[in-house]
Amino acid sequence: MSMRGSMTLPVPPRKPSDVLTNSVDMTYRQHFFAMFQPSADNKLAIKLFGSVAAVTKERERIASSKHWIIHPASNFRFYFDLFMLIVLLANLMILPVSISFFNDDFSIPWIVFNCFSDTIFFIDLVCNFRTGIINPENSADVVLDPREIARRYVRTWFFVDLISSIPFDYFVLVISIWDDDFAKSQIVHAGRALRILRMAKLLSLIKLLRLSRLVRYVSQFQEIYFLNIAGVFMRIFNFMCLMMLMAHWSGCIQFLVPMLQGFPRDSWVVINELEHAAWFEQYTWSFFKAISHQLSIGYGRYPPQSISDSWLTVLSMLTGAFTYALFIGHASNLIHSLDASRRQYREKWKQVEEYMAYRKLPRPLRVKIGDFYEHRFQGKIFDEEAILGELNDPIRELIINYNCRDLVSSVPFFSHADPNFVTAIITKLKYEFFLPDDIIVREGTLGNKMYFIQEGLVEIYMEAKEPGGQSKIITCLSDGSYFGEICLLTRTKRVASVRAQSCCSLFSLQSDHFNSVLNEYPLMRQALESVAAERLNKIGKDSTIIQRTSSSSQLQTVADLTNTDYMIRPATPFIVDSEEPFGYLRSTSGSPTLIIPSNHWRRSSVVPPTPTIPDAPHVAQAKTNATPTFGLGPSNSQNGEPHETQALLRDGRSADLSSSLDTSRLHSSRPHTTLNAKPLSTNNNSTNDNFEDVIITLSDNRNTAQQVLLPKRR
Known part of the structure; x- marks a missing residue:
């Protein structure tokens, strides 16, 4: 039986040295060809294609074309064009001098320079046939077809480059070596004529052409590598x-x-x-x-x-x-x-002068306005808000953090705060400038912003109670302090006035931004409330308004989040922690413990005692209906007595709350009393401007409990 068909020749094993050599050769080959392709570290490639992924896709397109093409955004083309720029400048400087002052000189350095320059120009001529062309209508579209590249090059600058690359000096040199007698008699005039022809050729044709192309590349180089930062000086220098x-x-x-x-x-x-x-x-x-x-x-x-x-x-x-x-x-x-910003300042100041003259403002006021413009803008005006608005969020935050670095470092409130909270605050700050004796905040006015002092000194004082009296100076604040937070926390009028004692650089924070940030950082709200309460006590004001306003704001926030129709609270509550998602409230002045109602029965996890009213009811249940219903339970083991209740509705109508004993023991071992609010009569003289909805007063036969608010969400 023949085994000829199944016989195979043994393959000799490959040596490890051969494998290593082939691997090294492959690596060098990959690096060599990568020089002619767009690279992610080439800024021109990133500018043309926009991203590293797009550059990679362009490299794949080159690989699929199956043609060896030099990409215009490759590192090779960048360094070659830069080298061509140097050679071109050398020719523009040396050739006119040589032709005019060294017309008969065939020295070795001159011959070497000519041969080198002509060789480089000829190499550039060849490379232009294999260099991709950027589509002027779409920069991301690069022509890679060799036939299309050649067609476009021949129709544009090929013949100019070809004529400029012909080595006339080589012909003169060969003739001079071949015939010494002819060289001695005729070569001088021929060489001079050829040199004149070369100068005309270089200056009128190729040099001007290559100069314009390389100047465009230099401009592109400056733009890509951010040399346009000093673009004005560069353009003057180029000119x-x-x-x-x-x-x-x-x-x-x-x-x-x-x-x-x-x-x-x-x-x-x-x-x-x-x-x-x-x-x-x-x-x-x-x-x-x-x-x-x-x-x-x-x-x-x-x-x-x-x-x-x-x-x-x-x-x-x-x-x-x-x-x-x-x-x-x-x-x-x-x-x-x-000097655009300074020119804009001069134009703005000219308008201000014309306005002051038109309005016939008094001389002292004109001087004050001039001082403001001089200190506020310092001779330059630019739209900083528009500039920052054009940037993305990370760059904008970096700029704002840098601009507010002195403020952040000087305000203890910021230096010990969460960095995210600091960033959220300073991105909403607005710079303001005040001159000495400017009234920044006036007592009794509604405030919609608070201030942080970056530089300067302010005086906080209270207006005189009687006409002709002396104002009371409370304190002075300087760098790193803040003021105006009380009216934002209490939603009331200003409790004191603030006057600038020197030129002050302040940052203001609007109330809506203030509340939106503090709602995300409740601990920082508590810190501000603590400082505000101390300041209210210092000027003899009631500090409990801070707690009342804080709980109202947070209750409304919880109601919005839980989508409830009603919620109840005591007159002066504060929020304590709870594992329940809706939370519960407890009053510091002895009012009942309350729970925020939802669309089903809830029960507070804690029912603390009420020290001031021992037998006052505790609100342990709440349910939302078209008619608000509250489940009440006594604070002791005895059954609750009937409660006399009355409701004051938002439109001024009064209502009675009927009481009845409910022994169904819902969610508790104690009996409950269910109270229903029903409008019975109208009382137009009974209104409450502090709250928008319903005030309910709960009382028994011996004591009157705290008022509780029943705001109905519209």
């Missing part, structure tokens, strides 16, 4: 460099024309005895003559004597005057735009 380059070319032409004429006796070169001088001396006087023409300050050392010098002078002056006018206009425009 000055362009003026110097124009003067450089003009100076070379000023010497080249007399040289081509064989230095006539009436030429400026012969008059200045420069035909046999050193090249640097010749260039110096040529450059001086060109600068004098461009700035229109003279003709150099001597005025022109020949026709050719006169025409050169006219041409140089016209070019210089045009360039100088462009420079002055461009520079003035840039300087004008550089």
Whole structure:
């Protein structure tokens, strides 16, 4: 039986060194080809495509094209264009000098420079056929098809680049080596003609073209790498460099024309005895003559004597005057735009002056207004709110945190607070400035903001009770203090006045922002309430209003969250912790323990004693209905006696609460009394402005319990 069909040749095992070599080769190959593809660390690629994922997708598109293409956003193209910029600038500076002052010089350095430059330009010509083209209509669309790239390049700048890349100097050098006699007799004139042709070629064609392309790339480079931060100075510097380059070319032409004429006796070169001088001396006087023409300050050392010098002078002056006018206009425009905020301040102040003159304001008031603008804006005006509004939240928070760093570090209330609370507060602060003797807060007015002092000194005082009396100074506050929180916590009028003693930089916080933040951080509310209560006690005011207003605000918040129709509370309650989601209340002045009602029966987990009214009822149950119902239980083991109750409705109507004994022992081992509020009569003289809804008074035959509020949510 033949085994020929199933026989296989043994495969020799691969050596570990071969595997390692292949792996290293593959790594180098990947890194090499990655240079020609867009990279995530290339800012041009990020700008074109927007994200790292989009750059990765573009790399996949290049890999699927199956063509070797240099991407315009690759690192190779970036460094190559930067290198081309340096070579181009060297050619623009060296070639005119060489052609004008070294026309017969075939030295080794000059030959090396020419060969190197022409080789680089030829490599650039080849690379342009393999470099993707960015679509001007859609920057994210890069042409990668080699045929389309070649078609677009041939239709634009290919022939200009081709002519500029032909090595004329190589031909002259080969001819000079091949025929020494011919070189000695003819090479000088041929070389000079070719050099003139090369200069015209470089200056009129490729150099101008490549200069514009590379200038655009430099502008893009500045924008991508954030050099546009100093863009005004960079543009002025670029324009000055362009003026110097124009003067450089003009100076070379000023010497080249007399040289081509064989230095006539009436030429400026012969008059200045420069035909046999050193090249640097010749260039110096040529450059001086060109600068004098461009700035229109003279003709150099001597005025022109020949026709050719006169025409050169006219041409140089016209070019210089045009360039100088462009420079002055461009520079003035840039300087004008550089100081936009100060210019806007001057325009605003001019309007203020015209307004004060129109309204015929008195001189002291005008001085005060001027002081305000001077100290508040310090000579510059900009729309900070609009600037911050254009930024995203993280950057905006960083800026605000930095601007308020002194405030945060100086206010103890902030330095010991939760960082999230501090951030939530300072992002809602508004900067305000006050001059000495400005009344920041006036006693008896409704307040809608509180203030934090960043810099300055304020005086808190109470107005005199009688006309002609002395105001009472309570205290003075300085950097790091705050005031105005009492009216926001109590929702009442200002209890004292505040006057600036010096120039004050304050940050204000609106009441709606104040309440929204404190609702998220109840511990910080308690800290503010504690300070506010101390300040009220200091000026002889009732501090219990802080607790009443606080519980009212939090009860309404809980009612909104639990979607209840009714809730009850004592007149002066405060909130204590509870495991129940709806919480429960207890009064410090002996009022009943209350529970927030919901859409089903609830029972408070704690029924504390009432020290001031021993037999007062405790509200242990609550239920929402069209008619509010409360379950009441006595504080002792005995059955509760009938309670005389009366309700005062929001519209002024009074109502009686009927009582009856209920022994069903709902949720408790104690009997309950159910009271129903029913409107019976109208009493227009009985109103309550402090609350919007129903006030109920519970009492028995011996004592009257605290008032409880029954607000009905609309």
